[in-house]
Amino acid sequence: MAHWLMKSEPDVFSYDDLVRVKREGWDGVRNYQARNFMRTMRKGDLVIFYHSNATPPGAAGIARISGEAEPDPTQFDPKSKYFDPKSSPDDPRWDWVTLAPKKRLKFVSLDTLRTIPELANCQLLARGNRLSVIPLTDDEFAAIVDAGS
DNA sequence: GCCAACGTTGGC
């Protein structure tokens, strides 16, 4: 089983929102590297749900992949902010995965994440990191869960 | 294929 970290802006969609709706298609990913990671996700993979652009930013909970990659419908919707005129249903460019809540964490702020030795090489903490879907090693995942338990 | 311009992300 693989582990991941996925970012969401809590003003738009928070971990509490995921708990409330129970399942959510992860729409709006428009970055090829992030898309390619999502395509390798398998049902049951666990995900650190990270709040970005927040005060403070940090890890809010654990989610589970409940649906594997399939075309993100928002790319075909001209009214969506994620509409991509260059994509077509015959040859979809963007995928989403479906997430379900697994377990809330005691919030682990970015400041705290930076102090965790296991995360020293984690892409999340790399300078200039902007990737919204990040693979985690088993150790990295476990260290974040420990910090939030 | 290069690279400048531009848009977006995300911490602060």
Added chain:
DNA sequence: GCCAACGTTGGC
């Protein structure tokens, strides 16, 4: 609101 970092676009 600012700004550094980075991805994408488009002219050449």
